Amino acid sequence: MKIAVIKYNAGNVCSVVNAVRRLGVDPLVTDVADEIRQADCVLFPGQGEAAYTMQYLRSSGLDKVIKSLTQPVLGICIGMQLMCRHSEESNTDCLGIFDAEVKRFIPAEHCQKIPHMGWNSLHNLKSPLYNGIGEGDFVYFIHSYYVNRNPYSIADCDYIQPFCASMHKDNFYATQFHPEKSGQIGEQILRNFIALSNKQ
């Protein structure tokens, strides 16, 4: 099993690497196109700012590499947002894998803090990515921008309003939350993702 973790300028990726190692696989952290293309599955994690990270992906050519991948790809947090069409964050054109818009949370009342930070529950689960995960199970979120529920949604969450916690299209999967920081639930989701590459 070869797992590639895409190396780019969106914070360090060591929590994702550690999580994959706990599942018994030593992933390759790389920004080399061929190494990414040859992996059985690809993780596209990160925390960062949309314009800054997109600019880096474009200048390094990683944008085209990611879009052309055919094995299972999992975008996490900013990874998911960058897979969308456009982000309100610095008015950034993104990869456009998912035809969805990334918007900024606007609090409806004062007690709704931004970022949405902490543990929240998943609903309307519909994908093998969520095998063994129950409706209402908690995962860890930390984000100020969100994607509305859409035809690609495979899990929803509610903060200020219902929003899309996870998406799927073809070989591309994405989570707004951090499975690598979501305890046993997150470990199961990562295990499910890795299992997808055995089925292709």
Add this chain to the structure above:
Amino acid sequence: MSLAKRIIPCLDVKDGQTVKGTNFVNLRYAGDPVELGKAYSDQNADELVFLDITASYEGRKTFTDMVGRVATELSIPFTVGGGIHEMKDVDTMLNAGADKVSINSAALRNPQLIDEIASHFGSQVCVVAIDAKQEADGQWQCYINGGRVPFGKMLYAWAKEVEDRGAGEILFTSMDHDGVKHGFANDALSRLSEMLSIPVIASGGAGNMQHFRDVFVEGKADAALAASVFHYGEIKISELKHYLHDEGISVRL
């Protein structure tokens, strides 16, 4: 359901061992931080905070190694604090695997550090801890150096500045309540929570389970941090969560 209120055990670490002070003095030993962290994670703790209270260079290295072990073995978010003075220290901790760093005295001495951390690593990485004590006139004075030296800035003004500079969270410790186990500083906390638009972590004063209910309901805190009540088994986190759930508070069970 909605966003869960977080329960955060805090582990004070000296030379690789967990300790907890009462009113910031009289340290008692309470075990290996990584083992303790795992035990808390198994009990459904939502996050962990590791505070380095070592001053020596050797102790600092031991702490960095410990952060690496925590990151390898634990699958929940954790914050590290203590001894973080400049960007280089932040970089070291994040590279070792910490999710967030907490800065305290360094932020008061050099507020620009908050802006730098937020712009380089993102606001979500930057927790600003504030230790404050209520003076005779009712004002809350901020302290530096582990609560030993009054700094001359007042709590609410400082908290607002911290938010404006881009901090992701505020960890407020009432020195008057810390270690006394009579409950959190709910009046100050609710005022902080109402004036800020970033999450507030309450610290100092947890003695029983009702104190946690009160800090969420009356103190309007987003998260509650405690140490000794968890370390010495006076409160089990799993039991605390069920109690809070029965009290109608959203928690991750």
